[in-house]
Amino acid sequence: GCLNVHASLLPELRGAAPAQWAVARGYRETGVTIMQMDEGLDTGDIRLQRGLSIADDETGESLLRKLAPLGADALTQALALLAQGRLPRVPQDHSKATLAPLLSREDGRVDWTRTAEELDARRRGFTPWPGAWTTVDGAVLKIQSARPVAGSGAPGELLAGTAVACAPGTAWELVEVQPEGKRRMPAAAWLQGARLKPGHRLGT
Structure with missing residues (x-):
């Protein structure tokens, strides 16, 4: 299977614009999720997550800049754990899912x-x-x-x-x-x- 980096703490903020909606909805924290890809939209099993606080003056743009290196680090860590056979796999709680649709x-x-x-x-x-x-x-x-x-x-x-x-x-x-x-x-x-x-x- 394939792993994917998603810019939120899934199952929250599934979709194309998670960083923008995290700020727009007044979230105090978000992060990145390394997930197992499946047929659904960001519905795959969670392999690893890293959290990040959202600053009071945060913008969608500034948050994306912070999440990019966090996602890269998390993926590196996930691949190392996968190679050792120690990467967890937790199904998402779909009842807690929220959406972050493409902006218009x-x-x-x-x-x-x-x-x-x-x-x-x-x-x-x-x-x-x-x-x-x-x-x-x-x-x-x-x-x-x-x-x-x-x-x-x-x-x-x-x-x-x-x-x-x-x-x-x-x-x-x-x-x-x-x-x-x-x-x-x-x-x-x-x-x-x-x-x-x-x-x-x-x-x-």
Whole structure:
């Protein structure tokens, strides 16, 4: 049979984008699994696993960079144990499986009814692609950096400064944005240029 390196602690995050979804869903830990390949999608027996903590400022991109050498080390270790006849083989608990499907552009669309913490985790997880984006009067606005703050209003409503209301009691303060067809800029400069006032709704 064949061995495969998968960038999650299976049976969690089966699929094409495990590192991105680990960050996007707010996981505190992930890792790599050396698994026995079978006909299913990442359903084979677990041969070896190595864990890794996810940093508060982690992005999908930075996590992939950390998981690559971890996976290489784990595979080297697994092959050495296999040669000695000492590599364990444990079936996955399929009842605990979660999926990490291939990302689409729509995954990056900001749903302002989520909490600011959820939105920020998704923005980091989906960096560099599809990122986090919303629409302002029909034009796409990419949110390059932001931070959760306290605030309240209707989901997507522009509050004081550069904060936008999210799920009850949370707001997402935009720090750096990229309007459609333009370069990245501070959110305050974009707001000034676009002449948007508090109360304006994003996502329309």
